[in-house]
Amino acid sequence: MIQNIPEVRLGMIAVSRDCFIISLSEKRRKAIAESYAARGGKIYEAKTTVENEQDMLKAVEEAKNAGCNALVVFLGNFGPETPETQIAQRFRGPVMYVAAAEETGKDLINGRGDAYCGMLNCSYNLNLRHMPAVIPEYPVGTADDIAAMIEDFVPVARAVIGLKSLKVITFGPRPQDFFACNAPIQPLYDLGIEVQENSELDLLVSYRAHAGDKRIPGIVDDMAKELGTKGNQYPDLLPRMAQFELTLLDWAEQNRGSRDYVVFADKCWPAFPKEFGFEPCYVNSRLASRGIPVACEVDIYGAVSEYIGACITGDAVTLLDINNSVPKDLYEEDIKGKYRYAPEETFMGFHCGNTPFCKLSNGAVKYQLIQNRLLENGQKPDFTRGTLEGDIAPGKITFFRLQSTSDARLTSYIAQGEILPVATRSFGGIGIFAIPEMGRFYRHVLIEKHFPHHGAVAFGHVGKSLFTLFRYLGLEDISFNQPKNMLYKTENPFA
Secondary structure, eight states: OOTTSOOOOEEEEEEOOTTSOHHHHHHHHHHHHHHHHHTTOOEEEOSOOBSSHHHHHHHHHHHHHTTOSEEEEEESSSOOHHHHHHHHHHHOSOEEEEEEOOOOTTOOSTTOOOHHHHHHHHHHHHHHTTOOOBOOSSOEEOHHHHHHHHHHHHHHHHHHHHHHTEEEEEESOOOTTOGGGOOOSHHHHHTTOEEEEEOHHHHHHHHHHTTTOTTHHHHHHHHHHHHHHHHOSOGGGHHHHHHHHHHHHHHHHHHOTTOSEEEEEEOOSSHHHHHHSSOSHHHHHHHHTTTOOEEGGGOHHHHHHHHHHHHHHSSOEEEEEEEEOOOHHHHHHHTBTTBSOOGGGEEEEEESSOSOGGGEEEEEEEEOHHHHHHHSTTSSOSTTEEEEEEEEOOEEEEEEEEEEOTTSOEEEEEEEEEEOSOOOOSSSEEEEEEOTTHHHHIIIIIITTTOOSEEEEESSOOHHHHHHHHHHTTOSOEEEOOOTTSOOTTOOTTO
16 A cells, blocks of 8 residues: 555444344344455444444444444445434544345345335435435445445545545646646635645745755665666766655655645746756656655646545556647557557647656656756756656556636546557657547547646546545536447537
8 A cells, every 4th residue: 555545444334223123234244244354355343233323323433443434334124214324424434325135035024124225215314414425336235245335435435534634735836827727726625625835935945955864865775776777867866856855755744734644736847947956757756656646737636636546546646738649640550450449539648757657668767858948948958857757558547637617616527548558759758548439528528628638647447436436525527438329418419
């Protein structure tokens, strides 16, 4: 498990309607715990089965005392809708509600629990209380079915716990020509996230104060080990970058305050490289690999999106520009006939060099070509060095983003696809992405709904978990790459 994300400590509380047989619920609860343990999971079984409000108080306290920070509420029979939904109110952590399927047609007298019916009343009561809860797509099942549902719940619970104790630390104003990175932060406070905004000067002062830090040689050695001979093209640059890494890590520790988890959103150009003496990209990539995303260009919602991806996957993530189309000749030579994608379903995702080394094919520290032209007149690079470049490793991905609209409404998108094993022939941290129906998604979601050019990338297909999370957070607008037979609201049916 990477650092800076929560550990989920699960508990399970069984409920029982007082006119039903309580042992039925308890027996079924035990079977779930055994099935989940057989899958390698660990879950605390609350001994108190909830029939009334006093039981509810006792069971929740029992789960809290056991250290649980996420709960499964199990309707082993019809269940008492008032106390079972009060569990979510009293616990104040992520809660999933599931219900028991009937086991056999040979025992539908004393062995029938009617939890299928009880789940309807449970949902109704949760709505009355305005309580968010995770309810699986089909929440009724056998012990093995529910053990699988619990596995799906864990990454969602991890993200919910993380967001509620997250602080976003920023340095510098959001760039003038990047209005897409400017968005109201009120919705973040509504989610329970703290935001601490600082000046670039604050960061520069702290960086200079770390000059000569005794820990720098140890960080340099670790960087050199990670990069290897081929990747460490500028050994003289490593002490500067190590000094910056320590600066960010110390700032996080000294400024996390009441929060357990920290992410950054930093201004990285045009003033940064000249004043600090390097590009921050490689350092940003190293923190991202530890679950501490550092979003480019003060992209606060990008940082939060990356953090969500880290919690969902338990793995490194990145933030990329939805950057450029794939040239026709490259498509014809390397993609057509080899992969099932049309040209408009492919694009290149790029950033200067913030993607973690572990997610690149043959990564190396290089220099930022565009900034070198701008700031060093295209001469031999000095302070524009520090990007981590290379083609991003092929494999499954989920491209997604949580965003606020200009009128402070949360919106989002999720699109699953893959990075193709095709050379980009370009610079930066870059890959050729393929997403089914990307052309239509690009027009009728990304453009039509005014999303910015930055998207978070999780390395795996995690759309199911992301969708569940966004629903839990109360988002009403969750877009996805719709199939051909499903028109977008704005799509021209005659096109």
